[in-house]
Amino acid sequence: xxxxxxxxxxxxxxxxxxxxxxxxxxxxxxxxxxxxxxxVVSKVFPTRSHTVxxxxxxxxxxxxxxxxxxxxxxxxxxxxxxxxxxxxAIEYMCRAASxxxxxxxxxxxxxxxxxxxxxxxxPFGGQSQNFGGAQAARTCAAADRTGHAILHSLYQQNIRAKxxxxxxxxxxxxxxxxxxxxxxxxxxxxxxxxxxxxxxKTTLLATGGVGQLFRTNTNAAINxxxxxxxxxxAGIPVQDMEFFQFHPTGIAGKGMLMSEGARGExxxxxxxxxxxxxxxxxxxxxxxxxxxxxxxxxxxxxxEGRGCGEKGDYVLLKLDHLDPEVIMKRLPGIRDMAMTFAxxxxxxxxxxVFPTAHYTMGGIPTDRFGQVVVPVNQGAAxxxxxxxxxxECACVSVHGANRLxxxxxxxxxVFGRAAxxxxxxxxxxxxxxxxxxxxxxxKALGHLARWDKRGKGESVGALRDxxxxxxxxxxxxxxxxNVLAEGLAKVLEIEKRLxxxxxxxxxxxxxxxxxEALELENLVSLAVATxxxxxxxxxxxxxxxxxxxxxxxxxxxxxxxxxxxxxRRLDYKPVTTKPLTVDSFPPKPRVY
Amino acid sequence: MRFSIYRYNPETxxxxxxxxxxxxxxxxxxxxxxxxxxxxxxxxTLSFRFSCGxxxxxxxALNINGRNGLSCITPLSSLAEPIQVRPxxxxxxxxxxxxxxTQFYKHYRSIEPYLIVHDPVPEEEFLQTPEQREKLxxxxxxxxxGACSTACPSxxxxxxxxxxxxxxxxxxxxxxxxxxxxxxxxxxALEGPYRLFRCHxxxxxxxxxxxxxxxxxxxxxxxxxxxxxxI
Ligand SMILES: Cc1cc2nc3c(=O)[nH]c(=O)nc-3n(C[C@H](O)[C@H](O)[C@H](O)COP(=O)(O)OP(=O)(O)OC[C@H]3O[C@@H](n4cnc5c(N)ncnc54)[C@H](O)[C@@H]3O)c2cc1C
Ligand code: SF4
Ligand code: FES
Numbered sequence: 001x002x003x004x005x006x007x008x009x010x011x012x013x014x015x016x017x018x019x020x021x022x023x024x025x026x027x028x029x030x031x032x033x034x035x036x037x038x039x040v041v042s043k044v045f046p047t048r049s050h051t052v053x054x055x056x057x058x059x060x061x062x063x064x065x066x067x068x069x070x071x072x073x074x075x076x077x078x079x080x081x082x083x084x085x086x087x088x089a090i091e092y093m094c095r096a097a098s099x100x101x102x103x104x105x106x107x108x109x110x111x112x113x114x115x116x117x118x119x120x121x122x123p124f125g126g127q128s129q130n131f132g133g134a135q136a137a138r139t140c141a142a143a144d145r146t147g148h149a150i151l152h153s154l155y156q157q158n159i160r161a162k163x164x165x166x167x168x169x170x171x172x173x174x175x176x177x178x179x180x181x182x183x184x185x186x187x188x189x190x191x192x193x194x195x196x197x198x199x200x201k202t203t204l205l206a207t208g209g210v211g212q213l214f215r216t217n218t219n220a221a222i223n224x225x226x227x228x229x230x231x232x233x234a235g236i237p238v239q240d241m242e243f244f245q246f247h248p249t250g251i252a253g254k255g256m257l258m259s260e261g262a263r264g265e266x267x268x269x270x271x272x273x274x275x276x277x278x279x280x281x282x283x284x285x286x287x288x289x290x291x292x293x294x295x296x297x298x299x300x301x302x303x304e305g306r307g308c309g310e311k312g313d314y315v316l317l318k319l320d321h322l323d324p325e326v327i328m329k330r331l332p333g334i335r336d337m338a339m340t341f342a343x344x345x346x347x348x349x350x351x352x353v354f355p356t357a358h359y360t361m362g363g364i365p366t367d368r369f370g371q372v373v374v375p376v377n378q379g380a381a382x383x384x385x386x387x388x389x390x391x392e393c394a395c396v397s398v399h400g401a402n403r404l405x406x407x408x409x410x411x412x413x414v415f416g417r418a419a420x421x422x423x424x425x426x427x428x429x430x431x432x433x434x435x436x437x438x439x440x441x442x443k444a445l446g447h448l449a450r451w452d453k454r455g456k457g458e459s460v461g462a463l464r465d466x467x468x469x470x471x472x473x474x475x476x477x478x479x480x481x482n483v484l485a486e487g488l489a490k491v492l493e494i495e496k497r498l499x500x501x502x503x504x505x506x507x508x509x510x511x512x513x514x515x516e517a518l519e520l521e522n523l524v525s526l527a528v529a530t531x532x533x534x535x536x537x538x539x540x541x542x543x544x545x546x547x548x549x550x551x552x553x554x555x556x557x558x559x560x561x562x563x564x565x566x567x568r569r570l571d572y573k574p575v576t577t578k579p580l581t582v583d584s585f586p587p588k589p590r591v592y
Numbered sequence: 593m594r595f596s597i598y599r600y601n602p603e604t605x606x607x608x609x610x611x612x613x614x615x616x617x618x619x620x621x622x623x624x625x626x627x628x629x630x631x632x633x634x635x636x637t638l639s640f641r642f643s644c645g646x647x648x649x650x651x652x653a654l655n656i657n658g659r660n661g662l663s664c665i666t667p668l669s670s671l672a673e674p675i676q677v678r679p680x681x682x683x684x685x686x687x688x689x690x691x692x693x694t695q696f697y698k699h700y701r702s703i704e705p706y707l708i709v710h711d712p713v714p715e716e717e718f719l720q721t722p723e724q725r726e727k728l729x730x731x732x733x734x735x736x737x738g739a740c741s742t743a744c745p746s747x748x749x750x751x752x753x754x755x756x757x758x759x760x761x762x763x764x765x766x767x768x769x770x771x772x773x774x775x776x777x778x779x780x781a782l783e784g785p786y787r788l789f790r791c792h793x794x795x796x797x798x799x800x801x802x803x804x805x806x807x808x809x810x811x812x813x814x815x816x817x818x819x820x821x822x823i
Contacts, residue, residue, distance in 0.1 A: 044641075047736055048649040104715040106692075108707030108769070110728045117719030142732075148648065149732060156706035191686055220644040256646045267742040337646060340665050341621075461633040507603045510687040513636040 011197040018284040019206030020046035023391025023412035025154035030420025032161035037275040041166040050220045054147025056261035056378045057139035058409035060097035065121045065137040070094040080126045081400025082542035083587040086576035089368040122264040126290040126404045139406040144333045173444035184384035186444035193508030209392035214357035215468040218257040229522025237562040239395040241362035242534035248294040250356025252314035260405040263287045271306040282592040289592035290403040295355035316350035332458045363395035365408040370419025390415040401542020457502030484535040491527045528564040594674035625664040640689040650735030658798040660739035680742040699759035708774035724770040731765035740797035748792040753786035757797035757807030764810035
């Protein structure tokens with residue numbers, strides 16, 4: 001550590017990884033093996049990262065349970081994405097999947113097992129054999145704690161690799177030089193309140209999603225989209241933000257996730273008449289249709305008066321017909337959570353559920369090597385030198401307009417590893433750190449200093465509540481022009497109000513109020529991005545359902561949205577429909 | 593509802609104190625974490641850790657009415673008033689309810705908490721029967737919340753020497769894994785009067801673990817293995 005830069009501590013590494021979820025940790029491991037010096041910064045102790053909450057599992061065509069191959073997995077992913085996914089990246093991911101699951105198993109992940117000793121796989125939504133045929137069982141699971149199992153194993157492997165961790169450090173802003181090279185980041189040590197500079201030849205954003213945009217969500221409080229916010233402030237766009245996944249089965253009114261694995265193990269949904277209504281919406285796949293399809297079906301049941309309960313505002317997830325042994329062995333975490341938060345034991349009674357904000361399909365635009373890429377002067381996309389992104393904060397895009405369950409845990413390890421490799425390559429060509437000018441740091445320090453202003457003003461908590469309610473009301477499962485337009489006006493007003501927010505707590509030591517303020521800034525900028533992108537897209541595709549434009553419109557809208565902060569500018573870029581080696585899957589009507 | 597909350601900000605307070613506060617709007621079903629977050633809306637200086645809100649990340653272990661537990665899965669309705677909320681016992685307090693867990697994590701790292709395999713790895717997965725895999729249940733689910741170790745008198749008295757229930761549970765998680773090949777080294781590293789043998793089966797750990805895990809039992813299993821190993 002040195003203090004060369006005007007009193008602020010400075011650290012220097014080859015690579016700075018921001019985020020210690022599955023994406024960041026997998027990349028860090030790859031880099032450690034390449035003997036690069038790596039700093040991993042995380043605002044929470046690594047195993048508290050949100051990957052820990054993933055339940056159902058991770059997809060790979062191991063064919064341990066049903067016949068399977070990566071090409072079928074690829075087809076399902078392209079179809080699931082409503083054809084907005086980039087097929088080169090999807091092919092890459094699905095081909096790599098088996099190898100990466102095996103690698104995780106070798107690292108110690110305690111996958112559940114089949115009688116023959118192989119990894120247990122369960123059916124998940126949107127999975128088929130033979131390009132749309134019978135249901136496949138492709139999701140590798142450690143009971144219903146797969147994320148926990150994977151995150152802990154990856155952290156443990158990083159302990160073994162002696163990765164350098166900065167636990168409970170909050171990344172405030174990227175540091176860029178005049179030529180647009182990313183030189184590292186300004187971070188805040190939460191315990192002491194001291195800012196410090198981490199200089200790095202390469203910086204990887206792995207900061208996760210932004211589920212806190214919505215009031216009822218399945219996400220942890222820390223999922224505030226900080227990496228995307230940092231990118232936006234650095235002039236980098238975010239891609240496809242209008243595609244936000246609502247998971248069909250969050251505990252009604254509360255949001256805790258009841259994994260798709262519950263339906264994979266044989267559970268199904270019923271309305272107030274006890275009807276298994278998914279049979280009407282998806283005759284073949286039924287309860288295991290894609291998430292967007294099931295969420296819309298539930299919302300429709302409720303809107304049309306077939307919801308359950310006094311207010312008719314939820315449906316029921318039925319598991320009580322299953323062997324209790326299956327529930328206790330395969331879904332112990334779900335059962336615990338249902339008992340704690342919904343006060344029902346799923347062995348005896350069905351669980352009240354409703355679609356709940358869950359997953360950010362959009363994010364920082366990258367290629368399949370994890371390089372952040374931005375179109376230059378209306379031309380082709382080019383890498384932002386020194387900057388990489390993986391995981392839920394990135395948009396490769398392998399999930400397109402709708403992510404398949406089990407593909408995100410896969411995404412984070414596949415592209416965490418790929419980014420690690422690409423960074424290693426870059427480090428081989430870039431021997432020295434570029435000079436860190438004072439002016440680059442000053443901008444970020446100015447941003448931080450904004451929160452030192454004293455006096456009366458609105459509170460962070462109140463404005464965050466207002467934002468989350470606005471997003472839920474104006475930008476939920478069903479969308480329509482006039483409501484979105486009103487929503488945009490509201491979030492812009494919130495953006496204005498943000499200027500008048502003041503902290504009451506100005507202490508340095510473990511000031512969580514300051515952290516929440518910095519997070520709120522990120523949330524607000526992403527709310528603006530999301531509503532603006534949603535208002536512009538005049539079609540229904542995947543998770544983006546426009547009542548006024550009920551059909552998918554490939555002619556006009558088979559393209560990715562890019563939102564820039566400056567002037568709230570929108571731009572578009574083509575979808576990569578050409579895979580790496582196989583034939584393209586052209587858009588087709590999507591039925592399940 | 594009345595609360596009595598441990599407050600300490602080293603920048604402004606000479607000594608810690610208990611602050612009495614009241615929350616009037618209590619929703620049915622509210623968890624302690626919900627209440628703390630409501631209180632923070634009125635007084636943003638109140639500091640505590642939390643994240644997932646559903647008992648899986650292990651951020652928010654606190655001492656609640658004298659017992660360690662996670663605030664996010666502790667219903668207010670289960671608590672007698674005034675609800676006493678304190679930081680985890682025996683750990684240095686950074687501020688309010690936030691403690692320094694460095695020592696706790698150090699013990700975790702010291703037990704080599706990763707699978708160690710000496711043989712070349714197979715092309716496919718290691719095979720493990722469902723019965724072998726079942727041995728890991730009750731072990732791998734640990735969320736490192738620290739509730740157990742900080743409820744353990746042996747840990748309070750020998751924080752640097754005794755590994756503590758959480759780390760030992762993890763040690764057994766690898767000893768019990770049919771894939772791991774470092775049994776002898778792991779056991780050897782736990783020999784001596786302190787690291788393992790300071791456990792006096794007081795059982796506080798198993799009683800407070802919010803995931804229903806039983807570190808005492810795991811410690812007993814390690815002792816058995818050690819005995820077998822020595823013979
Ligand atoms: C309840 C739930 C269940 C799920 N189940 C599944 C499943 O079964 N299968 C599946 O495939 N997917 C599942 N998902 C999705 C999947 O878990 C996530 O998309 C994935 O884990 C994200 O990983 P990540 O590495 O990108 O980010 P995260 O795990 O969210 O990690 C983000 C990291 O960034 C750090 N960070 C963020 N901002 C900052 C900052 N400003 N400064 C410093 N550090 C910062 C955080 O501390 C954290 O370490 C589930 C998601 C949820 C919410
Ligand atoms: S054993 Fe239980 S109490 Fe101890 S750290 Fe693990 S989860 Fe927490
Ligand atoms: S907040 Fe994650 S365990 Fe309580």
